[in-house]
Amino acid sequence: MPKDPLNGELCGPRHVAIIMDGNGRWAQARGRPRLFGHHAGARRVREVVEACPGLGIKYLTIFAFSTENWKRTQVEVAGLMSLFKRYIIKETRTFAENGVRVRFIGDRVRLDAKLIELMDQLERETADNDLVHLTVALNYGGRDEVARATKRLAKDVAEGKLRPEDVDEETLPKYLDTRVLPDPDLVIRTSGEARISNFLLWQSAYSEYEFIDTLWPDFTASELERLCKSYGSRERRFGAVPT
Ligand code: FPP
Numbered sequence: 001m002p003k004d005p006l007n008g009e010l011c012g013p014r015h016v017a018i019i020m021d022g023n024g025r026w027a028q029a030r031g032r033p034r035l036f037g038h039h040a041g042a043r044r045v046r047e048v049v050e051a052c053p054g055l056g057i058k059y060l061t062i063f064a065f066s067t068e069n070w071k072r073t074q075v076e077v078a079g080l081m082s083l084f085k086r087y088i089i090k091e092t093r094t095f096a097e098n099g100v101r102v103r104f105i106g107d108r109v110r111l112d113a114k115l116i117e118l119m120d121q122l123e124r125e126t127a128d129n130d131l132v133h134l135t136v137a138l139n140y141g142g143r144d145e146v147a148r149a150t151k152r153l154a155k156d157v158a159e160g161k162l163r164p165e166d167v168d169e170e171t172l173p174k175y176l177d178t179r180v181l182p183d184p185d186l187v188i189r190t191s192g193e194a195r196i197s198n199f200l201l202w203q204s205a206y207s208e209y210e211f212i213d214t215l216w217p218d219f220t221a222s223e224l225e226r227l228c229k230s231y232g233s234r235e236r237r238f239g240a241v242p243t
Pocket of ligand 1: 020022024025034038042045062066069084
């Protein structure tokens with residue numbers, strides 16, 4: 001991992017966001033149903049979370065289910081929902097004991113009550129952890145998030161808590177689901193598609209992007225390390241000229 005030449009500290013990405021794509025194709029290539037690929041994908045999450053501290057990644061945000069994913073077959077949607085429940089039950093202890101703080105972003109309205117209860121419980125049980133902040137985007141869409149944030153902001157204006165003339169670039173992020181998180185430094189999408197598919201639209205305005213061919217169930221900690229190294233060797237200018 002590259003070090004900052006001035007202070008010798010790691011200068012890889014502090015916040016990595018991942019669009020975990022390619023589970024379906026991975027399963028199809030093996031002649032198996034799509035859910036087989038999702039299960040294999042879920043197993044990869046742990047390896048990636050465990051690699052974060054060593055790579056200097058403090059925040060990891062993963063796209064587990066989008067607002068558009070409801071359009072998949074009923075079998076696949078139900079299978080994914082039950083996978084999320086089982087995953088939370090299985091991993092809660094590991095996250096709690098290993099310093100991982102878990103948060104969920106997205107709209108909970110369409111999720112079933114049992115899943116919401118498990119999500120709340122996982123958030124509560126890991127609330128004091130600070131080694132890695134894992135954020136799982138579930139029923140998440142960037143446009144939906146901005147619309148929900150705007151609704152809350154408009155309500156504050158209507159109630160006289162916020163003046164319209166005070167609304168600026170700093171205001172909206174305070175209403176987003178990600179309000180306690182820094183913006184992502186690096187967004188990775190697996191499986192060869194070069195799209196951001198409604199993920200962290202506002203937050204990734206200045207992020208670096210890596211679109212890689214690996215299908216998510218084949219993604220490894222060493223591939224993450226390679227991407228972090230290549231991030232550290234690039235210069236981010238945020239629209240400014242080089243000095
Ligand atoms: C995209 O692959 C993946 C998803 C829609 C689901 C992501 C879920 C997981 C990786 C598993 C569970 C995660 C957690 C946090 C337990 P795709 O189905 O679109 O693949 P394809 O493009 O090859 O069809």
